[in-house]
Amino acid sequence: MDKRAPHDSQDVRHFLAAYAAAHPEDVLTVEEPVSDDQDVSAFIWALKEQNRSPLLHFRKVGGIGVEVVSNIFGSRQRIARMFGVEEGQLHEAYQARSREEVKPVELRDGPVTELVTQDGIDLSTLPMLKHFETDRTKYITSGVIIAEHPETGGGNLSYHRAMIHSKNELATSLHSRGHLWRLLNMAKERGEPLKVAMVIGAHPLFMIAASARLAFGADERDVAGGLLGEPLKVVRTPKHGIRVPAFAEIVLEGVIDPEAHVEEGPFGEFTGYSSDRSTNNLFRVETVMRRSDAMLVSVAGGNSAEHLNLGRVPREAEMVEKLKQRFPSVTAVHYPASGTHFHAYVALNQMRPGEARQVMLGLLGWDAYLKTVIAVDADVDVTRDSDVLWALSTHFQPHRDVVIIEGLPGNALDPSASGIGTTSRMGLDATRGPDFHGTLAKISDEAFARARAILGRVG
Secondary structure: OOOOOOOOOOOHHHHHHHHHHHOHHHEEEEOOOEEOEOHHHHHHHHHHHOOOOOEEEEOOEEOOOOOEEEOOOOOHHHHHHHOOOOHHHHHHHHHHHHHOOOOOEEOOOOHHHOEEEOOOOOHHHOOOEEOOOOOOOOEEOOEEEEEEOOOOOOEEEEEOOEEEEEOOEEEEOOOOOOHHHHHHHHHHHHOOOEEEEEEEOOOHHHHHHOOOOOOOOOOHHHHHHHHHOOOOEEEEOOOOOOEEEOOOOEEEEEEEEEEEEOOOOOEEOOOOOEEOOOOOEEEEEEEEEEOOOOOEEOOOOOOOHHHHHHHHHHHHHHHHHHHHHHOOOEEEEEOOHHHOOOEEEEEEOOOOOOHHHHHHHHHHHHOOOOOEEEEEEOOOOOOOHHHHHHHHHHHOOHHHHEEEEEEEEOOOOOHHHOOOOEEEEEEEEOOOOOOOOOOOOOOOHHHHHHHHHHHHHHO
């Protein structure tokens, strides 16, 4: 996958080579030429129809001239393997390692400093993909923007889609309630642009750390060190001295002008809809740092499993821990891909009447993305939509088991809340309850054993 042997554990190429060697069945290498116009997305959705979600490596992508790796986060099992655990242990492993924060260590140089351009910047040479027919143009989907607090140096990392506006400018959308937005407004108050760097392609654990939910002032680079089990190796960008991963593929350094606004979007967002909601910010690129043979590490857009998992695993881990600490009866929590970021299922051994409602209200209050929570009994598999819907159909009475709360802050990308600014939230209690009467239809273990033995012989 690399023209040179991967030489550091923090190199995404090291991860890719090691993972392909350990799990060749979970990596699909495409040798045939594909287009930069939607083909990578088409592969992901076509594989989804087959219930497959392998890591994808495209060797020949027309129009961009570099190899493309995508769908790294398309499988929860694959993410769990990054932590060396089974899928059911992912939340606990993430929480434990994210708490072991480790400060970065600074290097003089690294692979990302192989080529540094400050004069004559031409962003049309950047490898980018068009993900959906409805997208305005090609987009950067894996861009992690780093901004540092002017007094403490603490960094904030967050994902922001971006498209080319001019030869040296990107149009991007920030999150108007996020920490980067807060840093931008602090810069505006000082009468300055915000100094930033965008990382495009780095080790998957760094990319997961960039999705961490931290308090303002905390640094996701420290979390990356905890996830990696060693200090994140960083170099400073040449103009503004922002600390970025030394083993990144591409880094763009520059400023976001708080006074400049440009058109951006539409783009296929996590809801599955094309969204033109944007803060319409302008990122003026002053430096391009890249490897001499940089590859594109892309994140599938839209409501792909990759897009959802990357943003959801840290949030799920935090929610699961909070719920289990407050409610020991909770046995499992799952955010189904079918619900994008808006639905969650929670399983519990209900100890007293009303406890399911209390658990649902806790989850709806803690997670600002959620609109709907369904509570089920502990013997229901919350990772299977069909099992949860079965519980809903047989244990749930609408007049009795619905909790609705109105007028709460909503997600700006929710198409059902367009123009409202707030959302209602709903809990559906699909637990059996104390007065439930029913006996599950069961098949004996002996009958299953006989059937499996015969099936094994006849194939």
